[in-house]
Amino acid sequence: MAAFRALLDLCKRRGFLYQSAEIYGGLRGAYDYGPLGVELKKNILNSWWQRHVYWRDDMVGLDTSILTPHPVLKASGHVDEFTDLLVDCILTKERFRPDKAPTLEIMPAKEGQGILGRIPVEAPDKATAKTWQQLIQEQISPGIRTTLEGKRIMLHVDAFVQPDAEGQGGRIDFVSNQEHGKPISLDYHGYVEPNSNSPFLTASRPFNLMFKTFLDPIDPIDRVIQTTIQEQENKKGPIAIREAVDQVLKPSTVYLRPETAQGVFINFEQVTRTMNKRPPFGIAQVGKSFRNEIRLEHGIFRTPEFEQLELEYFIPPWESSHWFKYWREQRFKWWLEHACHKENFRQRDHEKHEMAHYASACTDVEYKYPWGWGEVEGVAHRGNYDLTQHIKNSAAAFEVIEEEARVSSPLIQADDCLIPTEKPVRYVPHVIESSCGLNRTMLAYLCDAFHQVSEGNNKPPRSILRLHPRLAPVKCAVMPLTGKPEFMPLAESIAKSLRRRGWFTMVEAQKLKIGKRYYRHDEIGTPWCVTVDYQSLEDETVTIRDRDTGNQERIHWRDVKRFIGDQLME
Ligand code: ATP
Structure with missing residues (x-):
């Protein structure tokens, strides 16, 4: 994780990622992509779009609205089913997915770190409070004194609550009054099942992850207040009021698509019609x-x-197993194409119980992150x-009619699919989906x-981003050897020729030593640095340095464009 923290530091320092609204204290979970981040993201997208849209004749693009009306997501099942289980930690007031609940470690805090305090733990009723008190007593140690106040248990401890390095929270250090400095540990592994007797996590409940908003010229809060007052005047109870409020808000409800x-x-029908697909x-x-992640x-x-x-790849049902295998392979190939450490990427087939009820196969691509x-x-x-679902719930007619008996594509193994014999065949296309964040x-x-490279002599390691050249934000840095003005016209001409190709190119004319300038570009993943030196002024050649090997070649400045272009195509 130390390397991960160094990477996050690099991302911030060098303009890949910023905390959103940082000057106002930041917004948790929101990030802004800096000048280099935006290039990296765009390059990933371009590689994906190029291979899956431009290089094929069976794919077209689409860009649909983020705001999605209620009926669409009701029909798709998201309104009712797009939920995660949620548990609350009573002590830290944080929310967890049960499978992501942290291990709570109760350990001695360092001298001076803890604050002497009483932590109230609220139980639903007196009887449960008694059971919990017993549990705490047994599991935490007799070192922590507990008292019962009705349905509230008081822990008498020095407590220090400290979020972990990623700000995820979830670690609580306790120091008991009596046993100062002695380890007292309690591990909560994984999560707590509903109805368990845990003193810290509530029973789990479903939580819909969609962000709801309203397309309405009247502030929905005013509508809620108005309806509530009206219903209260009619002596309606909370359930009836809730229903009335839902009815009033329903017509203007829209969701940010999940x-x-x-x-x-x-849009399936529109695309097939307009593009003749x-x-x-x-x-x-x-x-x-x-x-709205928990x-x-x-x-x-x-x-x-x-x-x-x-x-979304639409197919006749009898070809579905072929196309699932095909996309599973294609997509993994794409991942490996840009990877340095291929062993850190894998495919994991879902067990039946992990899949959505309508899915018949699913494979995740996974990366071995530092955690x-x-x-x-x-x-x-x-x-x-x-x-x-959309046929059932709208006016759409998404069926496809095959007039002719279909001849299976030469790509398809005959034993993989059922070729229909009767004609015409009417079917609703099946879909193979690849969804990548x-x-x-x-x-x-x-x-x-x-990568961090040791520099020896007790120097801090230097960082190199060995990004695939196609993904690298800056493709080339052009460097006049010194600050002398005579190097600049050639440096500018080279940069101009590369920029015209659509490659983000920087001219680095600072007064830093050339080696330092190379290292600064290694750190952000620039694959090539071109240096204009004294010889360049005589014979128009320049050196081009490779980020990963450090090797330099001397080529004519007009060949730089071709040199880079050839390597990007590889
Ligand atoms: P997870 O289990 O991690 O929540 P998921 O199975 O819900 O992911 P999908 O619904 O399959 O995710 O979404 C497809 C892809 O979208 C994921 O593989 C991931 O790359 C990306 N994704 C989903 N949720 C998020 C998120 N909250 N933040 C960033 N990327 C996300």
Whole structure:
């Protein structure tokens, strides 16, 4: 994790990532992408779009609205089902997903760290309070005195509550009054089942992750107040009031989409018609999605606002197993193409119980982050669930009619699929989905690329980002050897020729030694540095230095463009 912290520090220091609204104290879980972050993100997106849209003739793009009306997400099941289980920690007042609840360690705090205090633990009733008191007494040690005040248990401790390094919270250090300095430990592994007798975590309850908002010229709070007052005058109870409020707000309710996919499904018919497409073909969409996550974690790994790269590939049902295998492979190939350490990427097939009820197969792509394996993408066989739901709940007709008996594509093994014999065949297309988080991808590739190189002699290590050249934010840094003005015209000409190719190029004319300037560019992953020196003034050649090997070649300045272009194509 020390290396991860060094990487986060680099990201901030060198303009990849900033805390959003930092000058106002920041907003938890919200990040702004700096000049280099925005390039890295764009390069990942471009590589994805190029391979999956431009290099194929069976894929088209789409960009649909973030604001999504209630009926769409009701039909897709998100309004009722897009929930995670939530537990609350009574002591820290934090919220956890049960499977993500931290291990609570109760340990002696260092001298002077703890604050002498009484921690109240509220139980639902007196009987439970008694059971909890007993539990605390048994598990924490007799060193912590507890007293009972009705349904409240008081822990008499020196307590120091300290968030962990990522600000995730969840670690509580206790010092008992009597046993100062002696380890007292209590581990809460994983999570607490509903109805358990835990003194710290409540029973779990479902929590919908969607952000709801209202398209309404009248402030919805005013509508709520008005309706509540009216219903109270009619002597209605809280349940009836809640129902009345829901009814009043329903027509203006919209959601920030929790995935980009639904926008694709509801436009299926329009795309097939306007682009004259028939399955098998796909629709690609890149855009922001929003989830009110119970826990935000590991920087940009889990945030409320994030971007997704999604492919929905529509197929006749009898070809679905072929296409699932195909996309599972294609997508993993893409991941490995940009990786330094391929062993840190893996595919994990879902067990049946992990899949959504409508999915018949799902594979996650996972990356081994410093804290463990984490999902970066899901490839799922969603069947025809989504299109069928929208057919049922709207005026849409998403069926495809095959007039001819279909001849299976040469790509498809005959034993993989059922070729229909009767004609015409009418079907609702099945869908293979690849859903990849852009921000998590960026984090995975940053972790993968981050290397610290020892400099010896007790010097701090220097950092190199060995990003794939196609992903590197700055493609080339052009450096006049010294600050002498005669180097500048050639440096500017080289930079101009590279910029015209659409490559982010920087001219580094500071008075730093050339080696230092190289290292500064190694740190941000610039694959090539071009130096204009005295010889350049005589024969128009320059040196081009490779980030990963440190090797330098001398080439004509006009060949720099081709040199870089060739390597980017590799
Ligand atoms: P997780 O289990 O980590 O919550 P998920 O299975 O809910 O992820 P999907 O619904 O499959 O995620 O979304 C597809 C992809 O979108 C994920 O693989 C991930 O890369 C990305 N993603 C999902 N939620 C977030 C988030 N809150 N922040 C950043 N990226 C996210």
